[in-house]
Amino acid sequence: MQMGLDGLQDEWSRLAETDPLWAIAALAGTKGNRWDITEFFLVGERRVEGVLAHIRELGLELATDDVLDFGCGVGRATQAFAKHFTRCVGVDIAPPMLVAARQLNKFGKRCEYRLNPHPDLSMFGDASFDLVFSNNVLQHNPRRFALGYIHDFLRVLRARGLAVFQMLSGPSNPWLRWIPYWALDPAFNRTRTVLRRITNPDEGGWESHWIPPSVILSFIRRNGGEVISTVRESPLQGGRTGQAMEQHTYFVRPGRAESGTVQVSGAV
C-alpha cells in the first residue's frame, strides 16, 4: 500500500497543523513545537549556502532571477534563497505549511508560496526558473510521483538552469541491497513506517521511499538532462527500528549531454 497524493496532502496537513517544524526536521528534543525558530531557519541557510558553494566549485554560471523551492514546507530554504535570487517561489502540497510559510516570511513579495496538489508542475510554463531546489521532499512520494516531478524539474528550467534535489538512495545495510528496490521498497517502507509509529512515535513515521542513484541517473539522461554532480550525503539514521538510509543530492542541467561525473563526497 502506498499513499496517493490525496493521502500525502492529508498526512502533511495534519503534521503541519500540529507541529510543523518537527514534521520537517524531527530532531531529538524538538517535538511539541520545541524547535528554536532561529536555529531552524539557520539550518536552512546553511543548506542553501552549501549548495550555492558547491555550484561555484563546479564552475557553473547560474542566473539568479527565479528559484523554485519544491516542497518548501515553512520556507526555510525559500527565505535563504531570497538573499541571492530576485524571485523565490515555494510550492507545497499542504495548505497549512503554506499558511505558516507566509506568516514566517521576512522577505515580502520576493518570496511567494503556492499550493500544488498535482503530480506535476503544470502550474509553471517551460523555462520558468534558473534553479529548482528540493530537499527532503521526493522521498515522501512513491516512486512514480518522484520521477514525474524530476521530469518536470527539467522542463521548467531555463537552458542554463540547474536542478538540485536530494533523494534517499536505499538502505545502508548491504544485505538489503541484494533485493531489487522495486520489490523491497513498498513492503520495507510499510513495515518500517508501521514499526516506527508503534515503537518510536517521537521520531515520526511518515511514509518515505528511495530510488537507487543508478535509476535516477539513467532516468535523467533519458529525459535529456545532464548530471553534473552527485553528492553522497551523510546517511539518514533510522532510529531504533528503522534502517539507516543512504542519500544523495543531484546537480542536473537540462542539457542533452550523455555524460556525467559521479562525485562522492561529504554533505554539501
Ligand SMILES: C[S@@+](CC[C@H](N)C(=O)[O-])C[C@H]1O[C@@H](n2cnc3c(N)ncnc32)[C@H](O)[C@@H]1O
Ligand atoms: C520534510 S518537509 C521538508 C520541507 C523543506 N523542503 C525543508 O527542507 O525545510 C517535506 C515537505 O514536502 C511537502 N511535500 C511532500 N510531498 C509533496 C509533493 N508531492 N508536492 C509538494 N510538496 C510536497 C510536505 O508537505 C512538506 O512540507
